[in-house]
Amino acid sequence: MLCVLSCSFFNAGVFNPEKSIIKINKNDKTLKFTLKITVGCKMCGACVEACAYNALGWEDENTVN
Amino acid sequence: MWKRALTMPLGGKMRILLIDLENKDFSYIEDEALRPLYFGGIGLNTYLLFKYTDTKIDPMDRENNIFISSGALAGTIIPSASRSEMTCLSPTGYLGTTNSGGSLGLGIRLCNIDALWIKGRAKHPLYLKIDEKGVLFRDATNIWGKDVFETVDTLKKKEGKDAEVISIGMAGEKGVRYASVQNGYYHSFGRTGTGAVMGSKFLKAVCFKGNGEITVKDKKGFLEISRAIRERIMSSDSLGYTRRYGSMVVSDVYNQMGILPGYNFTKGSIEKWEETRGRRFFEKNFKERDFACVSCPIGCLHWSRVKEGDYAGLETHGLEVTYVLEFGAKLGISDISKILICVELCNRLGMDVISTASVIAYLIELFEKDMVKESDIGFKPMFGDFESISRLIFLIGNKEGIGRILSEGIGSMKKYFTGSEDFACEIKGLEIPVRDPRGRFDTWILGYIINTRGGDHLKIRTPVDALLDFKIDYEYEPLFISEKEMTLLDIPQKVKDKIFDNPPTKIHIPHMAKYGEELLVLFNAFGFCIRPPVLRTIGPSMLSKAFNAMYGYDLNEDVLLEHAERIVNMQHIFNLKRGLTAKAYTFPERFYKEYIEYRGGKRPPLDRMKVKKALIEYFKLRGWDSKAKPKKETLHRLGIDKII
Numbered sequence: 278m279l280c281v282l283s284c285s286f287f288n289a290g291v292f293n294p295e296k297s298i299i300k301i302n303k304n305d306k307t308l309k310f311t312l313k314i315t316v317g318c319k320m321c322g323a324c325v326e327a328c329a330y331n332a333l334g335w336e337d338e339n340t341v342n
Numbered sequence: 343m344w345k346r347a348l349t350m351p352l353g354g355k356m357r358i359l360l361i362d363l364e365n366k367d368f369s370y371i372e373d374e375a376l377r378p379l380y381f382g383g384i385g386l387n388t389y390l391l392f393k394y395t396d397t398k399i400d401p402m403d404r405e406n407n408i409f410i411s412s413g414a415l416a417g418t419i420i421p422s423a424s425r426s427e428m429t430c431l432s433p434t435g436y437l438g439t440t441n442s443g444g445s446l447g448l449g450i451r452l453c454n455i456d457a458l459w460i461k462g463r464a465k466h467p468l469y470l471k472i473d474e475k476g477v478l479f480r481d482a483t484n485i486w487g488k489d490v491f492e493t494v495d496t497l498k499k500k501e502g503k504d505a506e507v508i509s510i511g512m513a514g515e516k517g518v519r520y521a522s523v524q525n526g527y528y529h530s531f532g533r534t535g536t537g538a539v540m541g542s543k544f545l546k547a548v549c550f551k552g553n554g555e556i557t558v559k560d561k562k563g564f565l566e567i568s569r570a571i572r573e574r575i576m577s578s579d580s581l582g583y584t585r586r587y588g589s590m591v592v593s594d595v596y597n598q599m600g601i602l603p604g605y606n607f608t609k610g611s612i613e614k615w616e617e618t619r620g621r622r623f624f625e626k627n628f629k630e631r632d633f634a635c636v637s638c639p640i641g642c643l644h645w646s647r648v649k650e651g652d653y654a655g656l657e658t659h660g661l662e663v664t665y666v667l668e669f670g671a672k673l674g675i676s677d678i679s680k681i682l683i684c685v686e687l688c689n690r691l692g693m694d695v696i697s698t699a700s701v702i703a704y705l706i707e708l709f710e711k712d713m714v715k716e717s718d719i720g721f722k723p724m725f726g727d728f729e730s731i732s733r734l735i736f737l738i739g740n741k742e743g744i745g746r747i748l749s750e751g752i753g754s755m756k757k758y759f760t761g762s763e764d765f766a767c768e769i770k771g772l773e774i775p776v777r778d779p780r781g782r783f784d785t786w787i788l789g790y791i792i793n794t795r796g797g798d799h800l801k802i803r804t805p806v807d808a809l810l811d812f813k814i815d816y817e818y819e820p821l822f823i824s825e826k827e828m829t830l831l832d833i834p835q836k837v838k839d840k841i842f843d844n845p846p847t848k849i850h851i852p853h854m855a856k857y858g859e860e861l862l863v864l865f866n867a868f869g870f871c872i873r874p875p876v877l878r879t880i881g882p883s884m885l886s887k888a889f890n891a892m893y894g895y896d897l898n899e900d901v902l903l904e905h906a907e908r909i910v911n912m913q914h915i916f917n918l919k920r921g922l923t924a925k926a927y928t929f930p931e932r933f934y935k936e937y938i939e940y941r942g943g944k945r946p947p948l949d950r951m952k953v954k955k956a957l958i959e960y961f962k963l964r965g966w967d968s969k970a971k972p973k974k975e976t977l978h979r980l981g982i983d984k985i986i
Contacts, residue, residue, distance in 0.1 A: 278445070279419055279636075279638075282417075283419050286558075291558075292417055292419075292557075293452065293555045293556065295553055296555075308645050308659065327419060329639030329641070
């Protein structure tokens with residue numbers, strides 16, 4: 278969840294997953310999760326920098342995928 | 343019943359949520375002075391335990407307190423800082439403290455608190471729902487008696503699937519003295535029986551569902567140090583294999599070196615180990631994918647699936663090497679799918695994997711030596727026999743039949759079985775884990791006897807550990823580390839001068855044990871993980887920079903280590919007040935009397951006098967006398983005389 282924490286820190290100045298534009302939907306029992314980039318992404322790339330697992334990257338210079 | 347709290351950003355101020363179970367009431371304690379002295383996590387918990395827990399009580403008395411603190415840097419982007427600490431007077435009789443990862447550190451801090459202090463005993467089973475506004479005391483009668491998985495399922499359904507849930511299973515409810523508190527489904531506050539204390543308070547679970555904010559004083563500095571820490575962790579030579587195998591990386595090496603705890607510490611190597619319980623075998627046949635704790639870029643955890651055999655279709659977390667060393671070696675189960683089932687049973691019942699496996703191994707040896715009869719148990723317990731072992735796990739967790747006495751732990755059990763003391767593998771009431779001490783006497787092994795929570799391997803570590811064979815010396819262990827890793831080490835120069843020779847080729851064990859113990863206090867206080875990529879690259883200077891940026895202090899590495907030294911001493915004094923003496927700082931007789939077979943032949947027992955010499959040297963470095971009593975000047979130097 279480093280992407281979520283980074284997003285909230287860069288965009289809201291605090292750590293709070295609710296304030297992140299990226300949302301993670303996780304199932305703690307199966308340990309599966311999905312990522313969703315919601316409306317408001319400013320393409321700052323903080324999440325891409327934070328992700329250590331290649332779950333996020335640049336699709337082109339204007340789209341985080 | 344809701345109470346409005348003073349909601350304000352935490353800043354440097356420590357904010358502790360005090361919960362009175364008996365009166366279903368809560369309040370907040372705010373303290374400016376505690377943060378720079380005790381940080382959070384184990385530091386804060388130690389202070390609270392030391393200051394506010396009566397050392398004359400029984401661990402199951404209502405007067406016992408439970409402290410749960412998030413690491414000071416948890417819930418942020420500081421890599422690996424995800425962890426929390428739970429502390430109380432343990433059913434072992436001494437310090438009980440245990441650390442856990444996952445997302446709980448974040449969950450606690452989103453309630454705008456650093457810590458919970460739970461006191462008193464509820465009148466009927468309760469669970470707590472906590473958010474940034476306060477506490478709800480909810481009836482838990484309908485989940486009392488349910489296992490951990492059912493409990494978490496129920497509470498996530500009721501309180502929201504993103505709630506962080508810690509809970510106890512039947513073992514905690516019934517007072518198994520090594521019951522765990524499970525953090526979610528798979529993470530554990532495993533050691534020292536905190537689950538039994540929670541059960542004695544009729545507290546089934548705590549749900550954290552806050553929406554608070556974690557603030558940082560110096561955002562730019564925080565980002566810089568976060569990046570610097572990440573770069574160091576990701577540059578470690580150990581990163582690749584830690585992610586690939588997780589803790590399983592050492593499974594094969596333990597067998598090759600002959601340091602497995604095989605069959606209750608009687609065999610250091612086991613035939614066909616790599617082919618049945620090795621890291622590649624596990625990876626090829628069971629591992630499905632990796633996952634990580636909330637703030638971690640390493641991802642050492644795994645998800646496994648059993649593809650064939652009786653348990654085909656089982657999917658679960660694992661394998662951790664502790665599982666395979668405990669159930670695979672100590673109890674001799676060769677089938678990984680059966681090891682996973684044993685662990686799943688422990689997770690569901692809420693019991694520490696290490697103590698459970700150790701107690702069963704002790705029982706099997708008692709049975710083999712004819713000190714316990716088949717009629718006492720109802721069936722034959724055997725090493726390697728999944729049927730009898732899984733049955734025993736179930737009996738312990740439910741405290742039924744022979745499980746009643748097994749639930750007391752080896753420290754208590756050995757009093758009933760005269761003549762079994764030699765192979766009762768515990769230290770200070772806590773069962774000894776994972777590694778045979780006779781293979782190599784190093785910082786890790788000295789750590790078993792000096793650890794303030796008893797026979798355990800998780801509170802004293804060296805940042806330069808390398809698993810290679812060497813001739814036992816008792817005073818020094820050789821330094822095997824690449825030049826690159828040496829440059830990544832974050833150890834203060836004056837500490838290096840004491841620990842290493844010059845140029846560095848060897849490690850002075852007692853000095854490293856003292857430093858390694860203080861380093862892990864800092865790791866546990868800040869919420870850091872001790873996996874090799876972190877332990878080898880992050881030390882007091884990086885920690886102090888991150889702490890200063892977050893809270894606006896100006897502490898340096900020396901100050902951090904001095905505070906850690908104070909915290910260790912406070913834990914030790916707590917134990918002394920509980921009646922601990924220097925006599926407890928010893929291995930069970932097996933390790934001083936018996937040879938250990940391994941694939942290279944036979945290794946001799948430990949040299950009692952040389953172990954003692956290393957121990958006394960450690961006492962001296964701590965400023966304690968030869969009876970482990972802190973000297974007056976030590977108490978004065980650390981300012982503990984003012985707290986007592």
